[in-house]
Amino acid sequence: MALANIVVLMNAGRIEQQGTPREIFNHPKTEFTAKFIGGHNVITVDGETFAVRNDRLMLKSPGTASAGPSIAGTISEIEYQGTYVRVAIAADGGADISAQLTEGEFDAGHYSVGERVLATWDPAFASPLSPRPFVTVASPGKAA
Numbered sequence: 001m002a003l004a005n006i007v008v009l010m011n012a013g014r015i016e017q018q019g020t021p022r023e024i025f026n027h028p029k030t031e032f033t034a035k036f037i038g039g040h041n042v043i044t045v046d047g048e049t050f051a052v053r054n055d056r057l058m059l060k061s062p063g064t065a066s067a068g069p070s071i072a073g074t075i076s077e078i079e080y081q082g083t084y085v086r087v088a089i090a091a092d093g094g095a096d097i098s099a100q101l102t103e104g105e106f107d108a109g110h111y112s113v114g115e116r117v118l119a120t121w122d123p124a125f126a127s128p129l130s131p132r133p134f135v136t137v138a139s140p141g142k143a144a
Helices: 021-026 031-037 103-109
Strands: 007-011 014-019 040-045 048-053 058-060 070-080 085-091 096-101 116-120 126-128
Touching: 007 021, 007 031, 014 021, 014 031, 021 031, 031 040, 031 048, 040 096, 058 096, 070 096, 085 103, 085 116, 096 103
Parallel strands: none
Antiparallel strands: 007 014, 040 048, 048 126, 058 116, 070 085, 070 116, 085 096
8 A cells, every 4th residue: 555546445356445555544435445445343233334553543431421323332352552552342242342542541440351341432533434446447358
């Protein structure tokens, strides 16, 4: 992505998404794109599926008021990665999500494996996901 002005991401002969590297990373349009690019959680709330970047997910104690959407879960893994801490969460309903916290955020939260948490995010930073890619490329033998 560092060498491109435009990225075309394909899946099984179909264009999943095209745009600048920044557009694709910050606003994936399909679940495939969000997972392929990495750094995103795919979260379904009330029947709608969203991509939320790991660094945009905030953790709170259960029962704490949240201004935005949220999903409850249990911390399954904590991994120190130098400049940040990755907190893996087994969300209620079966999804695995993760939050990327600064050391200060992690230390202030006193998080531990097995602890129940509420993962929340600002809706402005969530990208609604389409269930299907937008463009199909015809194979050369089928082109008219």
